[in-house]
Amino acid sequence: MVLLLQYTLLFASVLVLVALGGCFSEHSGVINLGLEGIMVIGALGGALTLKYINPSLPTFVIIIAVLATSIICGVVYSMLLAFACINFKADQTLVGTALNLLAAAAATVIAKTINIAENPDNVSSTVQYGIAKKVLFVNIGGFRFNWFMLVALIALIAAYVILYKTRFGLRLMACGEHPQAADSVGINVYTMRWAGVLISGLLAGIGGIVYITAGVSEWKFENGVAGFGFLALAVMIFGQWKPVNIGLAALLFGFFRALSNVYSGFDFLAALNIPGSVYNMMPYIISLIVLAFTSANSRAPKAEGIPYDKGSR
């Protein structure tokens, strides 16, 4: 039971981080379908830091170093989206998809190149980070507290404050609702949208490293992050683009994802003899159902997905 709670909170942390990323981007008016790809790149940066860092350094330093690389990787990678979609008015769906494919391919190429350089016979795309990973958590009784859970909580509170209580957040949201009006009162829509996308890169980058360190101590980058970026988008829609609701939605989705990790530990679930694939499918099925019920009256930012053109004011 403790294990289920632990995994639920861990996967919910991932979903909260990435969904908040999507939330910032969409409130600024850009649909970020590249979250999945940004997660992969952030995860790669974090995993390589964990692999090469001296494990005897203080815990705090390691965590900050890992977070920093993941953030830098995520932010830099999200610039590709901002550049194409904001400055060149490219199709946001197309570029987001391109980012996902590019991330999977690039991460595989990079991981393989590193492996080959170490040992020419090792042509796998797996990065191992087992030793340094231990610093990421503290055992409290049977519960394994992961520092990233705290990061997710801070991000959630910060997102709420920034979006609703600061001038920046309110301006950001104005750019997603009615960019022409925002521009007419002197807000630079392009800058705001860049800010929205870069924040989404920051959060999704962290989300990536949290996801791959959740249960295992090595990651095969050929697999990407198994649609988690899109699950986060489903969480965001279910949470109606509001931070607090996103937090609650993430707990629900995190629970179903955790179930596929730990179902064999429950006697009554194991006794049902349902194949593991069914549990694997669960989060995706739930999200389809949830989307079906919540999308009709969606409160999506009105101008999302439409490139802003100063001339059309």
Add this chain to the structure above:
Amino acid sequence: MSAEVKKTAEKQSFLAKPAVQSIIASLLCIIFGLLIGYIALLFINAKGANEAIITIIKNYFTYPSKAAALKYLGNTLVKAAPLLMCALSIQFCYQAGLFNIGAAGQYVAGAGASLFCALSLGLPWYVCLLAALLAGGVFGVIVGVLKAYLNVNEVISGIMLNWIGLYTVNMMLTGVKEVASPYTVSVANTNPSALLPSLGLSKFFSNNKYVTIAIPLAVLIAILLKVILSMTVFGYEIKATGIAKDAAKYSGMKEKRNIILTLFIGGALAGIGAAFLFLTGYEQWSVSQSSVPGMGFNGIAATFLGGLDPIGTIFASYFIQHITSGGAYLDKNIYPSQISDFISAIIIYLCGFVLFFKYFLNSRLKNKKNNAEGGNK
């Protein structure tokens, strides 16, 4: 002087043609994509980079004998056919303003249905093909219904269905897998009647037994789609829905029905694509695979590289498959074969700039024209 003016006018009209612009844009995407791929190769290992990029571009031409080259050309075509079908699926839906990223899942559903019919039920190939069509179509319809009636974003529902499809097919095909490996049993040994007929086509490719009617059929379907889109009322309605959904509704088109029908056709195309590959026996399905096959995603590259035109898509699909197959010939102990996927992904990203490129070109041409006319007055 008038001849000169006429000449520039002719030149302008040549550049102003949408087809010409699309071809230039696609060629630029390819050149830049390969260039960036080459730079990546330089970073990995500068010594062999020249040779490596040539290997990717040459693909089967690396074989010295003509017979071997022909045989491996056949293999590239065998995989280009399903890729073309996936690309057509995405292309067709995109005309209606729908981004069918679920093609990957519809492809998986088609693979599952065709292999299940072939291996578990022992049915002949045409029934398997029909099953793949229906399975892919049903997956498409789910996305369509969710989109039309419940306003669910088709990209997100498509991705969710990709994973649901993958796990379902893995479960479905576990019954027909080889004892010692995660792969499904061979179609040729279990049920030869399920193999697509070759009709003597394999003779042209040094008796490559995987070359079947799938290849010409895929091209025929592409041409058929071109005809449907440009010459029928249904095609017109689909394009109208894509350009302005509300206007289409206002003018009496049933936009909900059109969305669902479009996604059914799109799903069916991707489903048939899977049957075109798995019913040749070229590949076996691995029931332990944990990622969605890339065919549907590569289809996105082919679609946009083909300038969103069914005929252009034929050439683009071949090109994408050509470099993907070429990547497999790289020395695995120096270069990862995924460098080809990297190049395709870069190409998709660059395709995002095509619209801006055309806009830029047209406004340049317009300015030039205005200047020229001003000079004449």
